[in-house]
Amino acid sequence: MVDFIADYYNKIETYPVLGQVQPGYLRTRLPDTAPYCPEPFETILNDVKNDIIPGMTHWLSPNFFAFFPANVSSAAFLGEMLCTAFNSVGFNWLASPAATELEMVVMDWLANILKLPKSFMFSGTGGGVMQNTTSESILVTLIAARDRTVDVVGVENMRKLVVYGSDQTHSTYTKAAKLAGIHPRSIRAIPTTADTGFALSPVLLRRVIEADVAAGLVPLYLCATVGTTSTTAVDALERLTDLAKDYGVWVHVDAAYGGSACICPEFRHHLDGVERVDSLSLSPHKWLLSYFLDCCCLWVKNPGLLVKALSTNPEYLRNKPSDSDLVVDYKDWQGFIKSDPRFEIVVPRRFSLVCFRLNPFSWSGLGYTELLNRKLLEWVNSTGRAYMTRTIVGGVYMLRFAVGATLTEERHVIAAWKLINEGADTLLKGSFYAV
């Protein structure tokens, strides 16, 4: 595969940049159903060569001058390989501490290079996060702004919320606003002209906002752009944020394209005024030599507002099993549990997950049994020799043992079962009663 990719990059200039195929071309070349038998690697690479490459638009071609070209590097490729190999999911800190911590460190590094104020850094009072795309960055900040404002004006006034941009703001803004429940009629695209270099005019913006306020509407969010898609126009952040402050409007800066350039001292002035905005996003795949995948950097001044808007409602969760669960399942493993009267299977096994608990004493109440199983889980996980989670369903605290990792063999399940027994023995041998 490494050789194939190297060849592709070597030959990329010889391919037509724009795919020269007709709609539907691929369906006629591939079978109607997935192949039942595996095929040799060479056959698959030949299919890629003959059927896929001719239908591609070659974003990395040196003759690609469309949209904004892509920037990549060998270093980025190696990084992608490593990330893929680790297959980490950092949905919370414990799910992979290094993933969260590295993201935090690197987002601060990049903020530093851009000379962002401390209010956007973890080492200050803010913080950064990688989003998949600019659309996502706009969506999550818009929702944080929406919920902040709805808390004040009441949900019954949600349809009075108005968002602002110019007629040069990326169309993804309209999409994000629609997703957030802003009516298309409440999305203001202020016209621009050559006089301002197609930048958003603060004078016009003030007039539009004033008219909206006079009409009883609620100004919510402004998306300013550093480097518009059409012509790389730059909106004047300083004047726009002055104005936005007067109306309590959340200001987001979409610097997807222009942001990276601001690392250079001669371009940094395009970010003047950034200390007064609420959030800023840029796409390293535009100029910072990284691949496209999931690579939009978003900094926010008040991460608490994002968390408040995006975390699932704690009140609601109180009536719901915690999602950071732990359960158990495996055909033979189910046999193990059944053979040990100290344990019980709480929910019949259906797929490859077993939900069980340690419940050795007929006299013990739910609270005692839960405490015992919490201790057991903590004991097992702290050894680093196996990792399980837990859940509470129907009021019963239980352990989740989920089998299915590619490398898991029967011996790993057996060893885990022994470990769980060792834990149960230790806990039941007295010291636990003191807890």
Add this chain to the structure above:
Amino acid sequence: MVDFIADYYNKIETYPVLGQVQPGYLRTRLPDTAPYCPEPFETILNDVKNDIIPGMTHWLSPNFFAFFPANVSSAAFLGEMLCTAFNSVGFNWLASPAATELEMVVMDWLANILKLPKSFMFSGTGGGVMQNTTSESILVTLIAARDRTVDVVGVENMRKLVVYGSDQTHSTYTKAAKLAGIHPRSIRAIPTTADTGFALSPVLLRRVIEADVAAGLVPLYLCATVGTTSTTAVDALERLTDLAKDYGVWVHVDAAYGGSACICPEFRHHLDGVERVDSLSLSPHKWLLSYFLDCCCLWVKNPGLLVKALSTNPEYLRNKPSDSDLVVDYKDWQGFIKSDPRFEIVVPRRFSLVCFRLNPFSWSGLGYTELLNRKLLEWVNSTGRAYMTRTIVGGVYMLRFAVGATLTEERHVIAAWKLINEGADTLLKGSFYAV
């Protein structure tokens, strides 16, 4: 890197499964600012070994029995490498025809293997798409359902919309509902018990829906689960969809975990009733040996509703430059255009994009000039030797020449300029007037 990854997989069993570090450990080990000078590859790999791996939770460890374990394979790894290398963005068909077409073919293949009805296939009347996550699949279908219903009941009744699930539905559902503007009070989590194996009770659901309707609320969306996270419970699709139909509720099936198993005949009955649901998603990274990245398959019966809800509003777009633009920019290139009186730079260059047009005749109106430039763009792009896009700003149609691909050298820009000239010569030499 290949060797490093192979070593990691070989040694993975020797690492503690759960990261054994304290919050903040990495910040103390890494410098406060990004390294100014490059470092040798070996140094970086040593950092990964010493600072990153000890802080990881090893999702691919055979001793990982938490959440749901990850499934990967060498084939998937090679596929990830190839996708990364191509760096394609398929935001529309032309942006990379093979990307869109392959996704369509493979989604039909997988629908076929799952014995989904034709109403979910491109070869039938529906279609499938890869989303990043289950959250995204729920979000986009919920928004499609929301907009469909709001069209009927009016935007002023949006806060009357109610969505349904069980207390076992994944917490991402609450998040998606909040993003879509559904008030947390309007998210119904029907309690489950051991009697139904913690599946959603159709009897209870009907009671809750009837009470909501009686209170003047509007039932909108039901998320049924095939394989809940806590205990792999399966909601009874047949009875739930019967009920949902009575109230015009959109039914989505979250089969993230259980869906893959339904490929096996002995599990397929868990999808009985799927022919009556509106949408279904499953995560191949749970059991189908693929890596985590951006891998949730979503099928919908009425793709038109998704497109309607998610595409940017055409009316609004009419007052906005089309986003599938074309522009131009490069320092030397700007010199080229200035040297040829037939061309003009329309917007001053700011970053690495030049916006220009062919405008040879002082007497020609905007309409004629636009037609001329449309023809020129078509001529250039159809050669396959270069790819540019276009935009309309301030009413002026112009070409976008964006420089910046990693492999682009000065010679490519010069060749593209010659090509543009060749096109202009051809068009102006007479045949164009006949168009």
